[in-house]
Amino acid sequence: MYVAVKGGEQAIENAHRLLADRRRGDRTVPDISLDQISGQLALAVDRVMSEGSLYDRELAALAIKQARGDLIEAIFLVRAYRTTLPRFGASEPIDTGDMKIERRISATYKDLPGGQMLGPTFDYTHRLLDPSLAADSDPASAAERDADRGPAMRVSDILGQENLVEEDGAASSDDPPDITRSPVEFPLERETRLQALSRGDEGFLLALGYSTQRGYARNHPFVGEIRIGEVALEMDLPEKGGTTVIGRLLVTECQMVNQFKGSAKAPPQFTRGYGLVFGQSERKAMSMALCDRALRAGELGEDRTAPAQDEEFVISHCDNVQATGFVEHLKLPHYVDFQAELELVRGMRAAFKETRETVDDNPQPEAAE
Amino acid sequence: MNPHASGFAAYNFAYLDEQTKRMIRRAILKAIAIPGYQVPFASREMPMPYGWGTGGVQVTAAILGADDTLKVIDQGSDDTTNSVSIRKFFEKTAGVATTTRTADASIIQTRHRIPEEPLKSGQVLVYQVPIPEPLRFLEPRETETRKMHALEEYGLMHVKLYEDIAKNGRIATTYAYPVKIEGRYVMDPSPTPKFDNPKMNDSPALQLFGAGREKRIYAVPPHTEVVSLDFEDHPFEINRFEDTCALCGAEGVYLDEVILDDKGNRMFCCSDTDHCEQRREAGHSGARAGQGLEASQ
Amino acid sequence: MANVATPAFTGGFNDPVHGSQQGFRAIMEAMARPGTLQTPDGVTAPAPLNPVSALVALTLLDQDTSVWLDSGCHGQADVADWLSFHTGARIAQNMATADFCILSNPKGVTVLADMALGSEEYPDRSATAIMQVTGFEANPDWVCEGPGIKGQIDFQPTGVDDSFLPVWSQNRAAFPRGVDLILASPTQLAALPRTTCIRKAREM
Numbered sequence: 001m002y003v004a005v006k007g008g009e010q011a012i013e014n015a016h017r018l019l020a021d022r023r024r025g026d027r028t029v030p031d032i033s034l035d036q037i038s039g040q041l042a043l044a045v046d047r048v049m050s051e052g053s054l055y056d057r058e059l060a061a062l063a064i065k066q067a068r069g070d071l072i073e074a075i076f077l078v079r080a081y082r083t084t085l086p087r088f089g090a091s092e093p094i095d096t097g098d099m100k101i102e103r104r105i106s107a108t109y110k111d112l113p114g115g116q117m118l119g120p121t122f123d124y125t126h127r128l129l130d131p132s133l134a135a136d137s138d139p140a141s142a143a144e145r146d147a148d149r150g151p152a153m154r155v156s157d158i159l160g161q162e163n164l165v166e167e168d169g170a171a172s173s174d175d176p177p178d179i180t181r182s183p184v185e186f187p188l189e190r191e192t193r194l195q196a197l198s199r200g201d202e203g204f205l206l207a208l209g210y211s212t213q214r215g216y217a218r219n220h221p222f223v224g225e226i227r228i229g230e231v232a233l234e235m236d237l238p239e240k241g242g243t244t245v246i247g248r249l250l251v252t253e254c255q256m257v258n259q260f261k262g263s264a265k266a267p268p269q270f271t272r273g274y275g276l277v278f279g280q281s282e283r284k285a286m287s288m289a290l291c292d293r294a295l296r297a298g299e300l301g302e303d304r305t306a307p308a309q310d311e312e313f314v315i316s317h318c319d320n321v322q323a324t325g326f327v328e329h330l331k332l333p334h335y336v337d338f339q340a341e342l343e344l345v346r347g348m349r350a351a352f353k354e355t356r357e358t359v360d361d362n363p364q365p366e367a368a369e
Numbered sequence: 370m371n372p373h374a375s376g377f378a379a380y381n382f383a384y385l386d387e388q389t390k391r392m393i394r395r396a397i398l399k400a401i402a403i404p405g406y407q408v409p410f411a412s413r414e415m416p417m418p419y420g421w422g423t424g425g426v427q428v429t430a431a432i433l434g435a436d437d438t439l440k441v442i443d444q445g446s447d448d449t450t451n452s453v454s455i456r457k458f459f460e461k462t463a464g465v466a467t468t469t470r471t472a473d474a475s476i477i478q479t480r481h482r483i484p485e486e487p488l489k490s491g492q493v494l495v496y497q498v499p500i501p502e503p504l505r506f507l508e509p510r511e512t513e514t515r516k517m518h519a520l521e522e523y524g525l526m527h528v529k530l531y532e533d534i535a536k537n538g539r540i541a542t543t544y545a546y547p548v549k550i551e552g553r554y555v556m557d558p559s560p561t562p563k564f565d566n567p568k569m570n571d572s573p574a575l576q577l578f579g580a581g582r583e584k585r586i587y588a589v590p591p592h593t594e595v596v597s598l599d600f601e602d603h604p605f606e607i608n609r610f611e612d613t614c615a616l617c618g619a620e621g622v623y624l625d626e627v628i629l630d631d632k633g634n635r636m637f638c639c640s641d642t643d644h645c646e647q648r649r650e651a652g653h654s655g656a657r658a659g660q661g662l663e664a665s666q
Numbered sequence: 667m668a669n670v671a672t673p674a675f676t677g678g679f680n681d682p683v684h685g686s687q688q689g690f691r692a693i694m695e696a697m698a699r700p701g702t703l704q705t706p707d708g709v710t711a712p713a714p715l716n717p718v719s720a721l722v723a724l725t726l727l728d729q730d731t732s733v734w735l736d737s738g739c740h741g742q743a744d745v746a747d748w749l750s751f752h753t754g755a756r757i758a759q760n761m762a763t764a765d766f767c768i769l770s771n772p773k774g775v776t777v778l779a780d781m782a783l784g785s786e787e788y789p790d791r792s793a794t795a796i797m798q799v800t801g802f803e804a805n806p807d808w809v810c811e812g813p814g815i816k817g818q819i820d821f822q823p824t825g826v827d828d829s830f831l832p833v834w835s836q837n838r839a840a841f842p843r844g845v846d847l848i849l850a851s852p853t854q855l856a857a858l859p860r861t862t863c864i865r866k867a868r869e870m
């Protein structure tokens with residue numbers, strides 16, 4: 001007798017066993033360790049922490065391993081774990097001006113206090129595959145800086161001394177928003193938007209940022225500064241007698257400086273686009289800064305004409321965990337709805353055929369509307 | 370805390386933490402009080418993909434108790450992979466009893482179907498909803514659609530349906546067919562075939578709708594008027610199947626078309642697998658009952 | 667001194683997970699079927715809170731919500747302390763912005779329109795009022811109709827007279843805005859969502 005697809009449970013279990021087998025791969029090759037992922041695929045770990053909104057290298061490395069290197073899947077794993085964690089409170093805002101800098105560049109000044117520091121960058125590497133990396137490698141140890149030069153002033157603060165750049169902007173309330181704890185309501189405050197962008201998909205924001213450079217909301221950006229390094233994370237703990245450092249974070253910050261002509265009310269001044277992400281990812285931080293600036297169109301009295309300026313469009317579609325879920329849900333069974341469509345198309349085809357036959361039997365061209 | 374899972378975290382009963390459940394519960398109460406209105410809620414990231422039932426799962430997790438009996442269907446079937454997966458999720462995280470029998474379930478989570486067997490008072494039907502906004506395909510902006518609901522401005526929807534008639538001679542919407550609740554809110558019934566729309570009207574069961582990715586919960590209380598939108602000259606009508614179920618002989622139920630071979634042979638059988646099984650157990654049989662699949666080839 | 671035995675930190679749920687789930691299902695059933703009576707297990711709380719209204723508060727309130735207390739509760743420091751301790755809810759000074767309003771005495775319901783009614787765009791941002799009553803009439807003088815009710819249902823809380831009816835019909839008229847009401851006797855609860863129409867039984 002015909003039996004509709006049964007045994008889904010067994011099929012799922014078998015699929016997961018096969019997945020585990022494929023994940024492990026050739027058993028004669030050693031299992032990859034979390035330390036190896038965290039240390040040697042560090043930028044993948046950074047992306048997972050950033051878009052997963054959870055600063056934990058070990059968990060991100062585990063997620064990458066479990067996801068077989070599929071970073072969006074890894075981000076998803078981290079998010080699903082993160083959502084179960086209790087919320088103790090909100091930290092103090094981090095002070096990127098007090099960053100222990102690993103890399104810091106400005107495109108707007110040739111030299112500046114604190115200097116230009118290239119840091120561990122792919123820039124200026126010749127993109128030639130390096131055969132020596134195919135085997136165990138033991139590169140020379142990194143050159144050391146003469147001395148820790150201490151904190152470097154932010155370029156935006158240098159411009160701010162002359163009021164050449166707008167103020168940083170204040171938060172809309174003392175209570176920081178949390179897009180993972182309350183539904184977003186459009187239009188958004190800028191801080192809420194920045195939160196969504198910071199965990200938004202790197203590729204999506206990169207493409208949107210790129211589109212602004214090609215004339216879809218051109219806003220003449222300069223990289224005022226990119227800085228990567230460690231900042232202290234502080235929290236106000238009354239029982240500890242005040243603000244206490246509870247850890248350190250590696251972050252990438254990008255301050256874009258954009259042209260602005262001024263208005264009747266405001267003198268000409270540069271405007272800002274801001275990007276901040278966990279770990280080292282200046283591509284993401286720069287893209288975020290371009291999108292942030294584009295999304296401020298309304299606030300700055302600019303016409304909204306391009307996709308990157310459209311808040312509902314950008315924010316509703318920048319989350320790759322949401323996007324991948326909904327795109328991929330199309331592979332779930334939809335045969336009930338498809339059946340309804342089948343019936344409709346069959347009915348419409350039959351009606352069409354009937355009409356044609358009637359027309360053929362009575363060729364009266366004027367009668368056909 | 371109720372450690373059902375090992376590893377990094379001990380998960381709470383039905384996975385969600387209590388604060389999240391309370392937030393969802395408050396949203397459910399407002400949804401019931403404003404039938405058909407979409408209540409925004411702070412949807413959580415669930416350990417299953419968005420679009421795969423995260424909204425329905427959150428609603429179920431918020432209402433589920435140790436005494437409940439849960440049924441999960443997808444496409445009308447208890448055995449499709451996603452329904453199996455969601456049922457397992459609640460067996461694992463809440464340890465509740467599960468069933469495939471519609472009549473035995475106190476909570477039924479569904480994707481794309483309403484069971485054929487009439488629901489009873491006391492049952493709760495939880496729908497998984499991908500796009501809760503019925504106006505979304507006419508107006509993509511939430512800021513606009515929210516205004517349209519506030520002003521009860523549904524002209525656009527009628528225009529769309531009428532354009533269907535002008536172009537195709539009929540309303541070419543076969544599923545997710547919009548309904549009006551108690552004469553006020555236009556609501557998306559989720560992508561159930563319009564065949565199921567009449568079952569929503571005056572149902573003795575409570576109907577809850579969860580859209581996780583879109584962060585909305587809405588509800589139709591029991592015995593509430595649910596009217597499919599239509600026109601006087603083109604009244605709403607459901608699709609009728611010419612065939613009967615090949616397994617149980619049922620008429621007037623929603624049928625799946627099953628392709629039997631590569632020569633165009635096909636048969637129709639109940640989409641609601643539980644309904645079909647109950648009928649066969651009661652002695653009903655269809656044209657192909659008792660035949661092997663091979664026999665048709 | 668009825669409240670001597672129950673200072674702020676006593677009472678509450680023995681089992682918060684299942685206690686609040688059962689409390690919620692009773693409230694959900696009540697809201698989905700206006701005028702029907704639910705009989706959940708109450709919780710011990712300081713006077714004048716009765717066990718069922720205390721259950722409703724514990725089930726629905728937390729640090730994300732604010733609650734306004736009527737004068738009957740407000741005079742009792744224990745009630746505010748107890749709610750704060752067990753739920754973390756903020757005690758609202760202003761009725762108009764509170765998520766929940768606890769009315770220890772039904773005489774207070776001349777004031778629904780002063781509570782948050784929500785907006786046309788967000789009618790869900792409205793208050794839920796928890797109104798304590800002494801019981802529910804065996805021979806009600808009111809008839810209710812609306813979503814959740816098959817046909818009509820006879821229903822009337824004890825000690826709430828007909829002066830409530832114009833207050834309620836005003837609330838009903840604001841739909842989709844409006845306050846939703848949970849009525850709690852010491853042993854039972856019922857609910858009136860904003861959609862319910864109430865009229866006198868013998869009035870045509």
